[in-house]
Amino acid sequence: xxxxxxxxxxxxxxxxxxxxxxxxxxxxxxxxxxxxxxxxxxxxxxxxxxxxxxxxxxxxxxxxxxxxxxxxxxxxxxxxxxxxxxxxxxxxxxxxxxxxxxxxxxxxxxxx
Amino acid sequence: xxxxxxxxxxxxxxxxxxxxxxxxxxxxxxxxxxxxxxxxxxxxxxxxxxxxxxxxxxxxxxxxxxxxxxxxxxxxxxxxxxxxxxxxxxxxxxxxxxxxxxxxxxxxxxxxxx
Numbered sequence: 001x002x003x004x005x006x007x008x009x010x011x012x013x014x015x016x017x018x019x020x021x022x023x024x025x026x027x028x029x030x031x032x033x034x035x036x037x038x039x040x041x042x043x044x045x046x047x048x049x050x051x052x053x054x055x056x057x058x059x060x061x062x063x064x065x066x067x068x069x070x071x072x073x074x075x076x077x078x079x080x081x082x083x084x085x086x087x088x089x090x091x092x093x094x095x096x097x098x099x100x101x102x103x104x105x106x107x108x109x110x111x112x
Numbered sequence: 113x114x115x116x117x118x119x120x121x122x123x124x125x126x127x128x129x130x131x132x133x134x135x136x137x138x139x140x141x142x143x144x145x146x147x148x149x150x151x152x153x154x155x156x157x158x159x160x161x162x163x164x165x166x167x168x169x170x171x172x173x174x175x176x177x178x179x180x181x182x183x184x185x186x187x188x189x190x191x192x193x194x195x196x197x198x199x200x201x202x203x204x205x206x207x208x209x210x211x212x213x214x215x216x217x218x219x220x221x222x223x224x225x226x
Binding site for chain 1: 143145156214
């Protein structure tokens with residue numbers, strides 16, 4: 001089955017700096033890669049996603065890149081703000097797989 | 113609220129008791145998923161439905177766990193003879209299906225087994 005690995009497990013940055021979280025996956029059948037943000041005690045919220053036919057996608061301060069050959073994808077957050085502090089999860093999957101396979105999460109802390 | 117809803121939000125039970133959780137997906141979403149999340153971990157897949165058909169079950173899902181989606185709308189997850197190791201957040205998600213993969217999560221049911 002699919003195996004999604006995520007690094008780092010914790011990340012601390014100063015407000016205004018950039019944050020990068022990286023994930024790798026193992027199953028070539030995966031073609032859909034979402035990123036979720038989860039605040040303490042709340043549900044995972046989708047923040048951005050990318051499909052395997054696209055190399056990069058951007059939404060304001062958030063961008064995701066995908067390298068299909070190397071089987072890795074990354075989340076980039078620019079101009080970080082304290083409200084970006086949360087746990088971020090990457091996942092891999094797609095229609096043929098049905099389920100999503102999640103990474104173990106990255107605790108991002110943005111210091112004012 | 114037109115999002116995914118789950119009930120109850122919290123459940124405390126004694127070891128050996130049975131519990132049942134309910135999930136109401138977003139209207140017209142064909143796919144419904146159950147995940148389990150423990151502290152410091154990402155959601156772990158349990159099972160999913162396409163309409164009323166249960167298409168896949170994780171090997172994590174022991175015989176004590178059963179899920180149904182009888183009319184292709186809401187779903188229930190039952191755990192029989194609960195064990196302390198079943199304590200976790202049980203998350204439900206739904207997606208439109210038909211090639212649209214985005215999964216939207218409910219608020220979860222937090223189960224504590226004493």
